[in-house]
Amino acid sequence: MTLTNMLEKEVLIIGGGIAGITIALELAQWGIPPLLIERNSSIGGLASTFCCKASESCNKCFACVVDKRVSEVYQNKKIQLLTQTEVSRIRRNEKKFEATLKKGRELYDLRTNAIVVAAGIDPYDATQKGEYGYGRYPDVITAKDLDEMLRYKGKLIRPSNGELPARIAFFQCVGSRDESIGNLYCSQVCCAYALRLIKAIRYQYPLIEVSFFYMDIQPAGPSFESFLKSCREDRRIRLIRSLPSKIYFSPASNLLKVRVPDPQTGEVAEETFDLVVLSVGMVLNKGAKSLVQWLGLNYTEDGFIESPPLQKGVFVAGACSGPKDIDRTILHSKHIALEVYQFLKGIN
């Protein structure tokens, strides 16, 4: 037996990641009570799985900001939150939208004036890059796996034997700037993200050696220059402009072998690593595809969601409109919150 509830809200926000949360909080400040729905059982999205990446001082990863916003949503009476809820249908009815939401066995019939799509992104599926052996070799992990390991386990280990790794390699641009898989865009956040992870690891485990393989280091925000300088000065961090093409696994020694050029001499040599971290890029959240169809939205060239014209009442916020870090997602979401407000009040 399913129960059907009727709901009438000014704004429906789809996605309880940092973008959805920020918009919900901003709208609540305007006195517009939004409905925030999230597929998972808790809000915070991808950003809430990130660990603090401070070394000697804060490295401005903005992970702590997310935790704070999440608790603010739980405290806010104006925001109605439905977790474990998915959209099963959306229809436009003249100026309003009619949506059916499904929460377990309960159904909600919703009428709303505006819809914000903040579906977020998925990390690129690294198993598609078969040459790196992700999913086959236990010690090849993604940067997100590493982040979760640091956040939930609180320590750094090699997944194969639980020991502390001594030599780590970071491979950048896995799933970004890659013609072979058709992702012709830069995911914009991974350089700074990986370097912050490296800094945090180096601070916690001063003996670990890290090699960072990249194409171009992409800047991220105002304090990045001095941060990058501190990375360059660290003698146990090697920044190497070269992307290895393949990872070999040696079962006898349980080590990962990579052919890399020596940054000093330029000689190509085989090196072994205990752990390889793949900096995976961003792709649009799989769940967002049906939303795009129902709401008549378009994709950008890069496969993210294009922002529709203002008068439509549909808004696209956060990284599902193109790669963004936490900081820029918050700024972008505030901008969308203002647009939603202007749309509802008829200001243009």
Added chain:
Amino acid sequence: MARIGIFIDTLKGTLPSSFRDQLRSTLREIPEVAFSTEEEELVSSEALERMSKLLEREKVERVVIVGGSPKIYETSFQKWGLPLPLNPYLFTVANIREQVLWASIDEKEAFEKAKRMILKAIRIASSLKPIESQTLPLKPEVLILGGGLSGLSIALTLAKAGIQVFLVEKEKTLGGKTTELWKFYNKEVEVKGWLEQKISELRQNPRISLLAPAQLKYLRGHLGRFQATVLTGKGEEMTLTPSVIVVATGYGVERKRGGIYDHKRVITLSEMEKLLSETHPPFPLFEGKRVETVTFLLDETNEDIKFDAINAIKQSLILQGSLKCQVTILCKEVKVSSEGMERLYRKARGLGVLFVKYEEPPRLSLVNGQIQVEVKDTSILHKEDQWTISILSDLVVLSEAILPHQELTELSALLKLHLGKRGFLMEDNPQLLRVRSNRRGIFVAGGCRFPQEISETLFEADALAQEVLVLLSKGAYTYDLSVAEVDPKKCALCYTCPRVCPHSAITVEKYAERNVYLTFGIPQNTQWGAAKVDPASCFGCGICVGECPARAITLRHYPDELIYIQMGVDG
């Protein structure tokens, strides 16, 4: 003696019942305790309702909660509305779960510790004082400093929402650095027309008073009561009283000079932009002669600025694509972390634009009226084999160094805003979320904080407008008086606190009746100078309290005596 009500949160039974029985029998012996009651889950809305009724009936004056972390209670109080028929600052929490149950193994020891903590909490509760809240009226008036792209779009957004805006621009013209651009990199529109439309919209808006050329000369006051003296171009002084100030004064640039860099064939990105806007196909002319080879030299100074790479690639596409030039771009990193840039970069490479990533700075020299650029080719791995490429170019295009505006230091002193390491306005406290500055009521955006590409600047401008509108929309700012307070009689006017206050909430004003440090010769009816905390601007951090040598400052919500009780050193 204050009557105290005690609520024991069993935390769904995780506080053992034997423990609770012992506690309650101890509590019965304390005379201040009016009652003690147990709740299964104190944070639930039903429990809070029962709590509220009980407090009403028993007429207690203070509340002690025995249970978990204070955070969970504060959270639920905020969400469900405070259940207390008394001031929200009159409750205290003894965190038995985390500080006793999780920390001790021995049961007897644990009970003793819990008992000590609860007794302390009761003593703290009895010395708590109510903290009232205040309201500060905010009139919808905003002063914006800087008429560049940020300032313009913020002014327009605010004015459309019904706010009176004063826009102060130093120059006669509006638009700032954006006027130097010819085309957007990501759309087929000319910047000029787009910008002019914005400016004419702005000029026609009756809610925007444009003061250009004009400059801020002096600023006094705090949020809601700023007093800004503006010097207009005619030399007149105007006093404005905005509620909120937005700083968007932009950035400065500096071109590399000296030697070959002074040559006329070495130009900047913005000069190239101008040249392109004036160029008619089939090819560009420089001083009447055809330009065939152009070399861009990027990243010599700004490693973290993205838009010079964007502009260089945009220009190279035009030069190589439709103007039959051979373009080389020398850079340290190809900065493509902007929407669509990777595709443009590949398109440029497809058209034949050469990209050379250098490590050592390229050398420029003059050869037969052309500029020769020599750079080491780092695409070859062996260091010894890296030969020097030399490129003869008709034009060399430099990216300028992006610097804080030269007047920014002075302005930051005027506004009492913090400057970051590189001399831009501070923004980096993540919890203050970028556009807020260290002072309540002053916001920063645009190039004076961090120079960015146009679309990102516009997002930021909107985010700032959103913050300002939300603040002003209620017509008043309500805050708790949980702030620092100066006892003017004790103040020795040493000026320590105004210096250490990170939020510039302390000023020295003449309001004290008496000063203990002046023992004779006091004329009648004189008001003495003393430090004064503006409660609406104070964040209640307590730095001044710790620093004040005369102990004249206290935190209203955390006076010294509470700290002593907590430490157990009050005898």
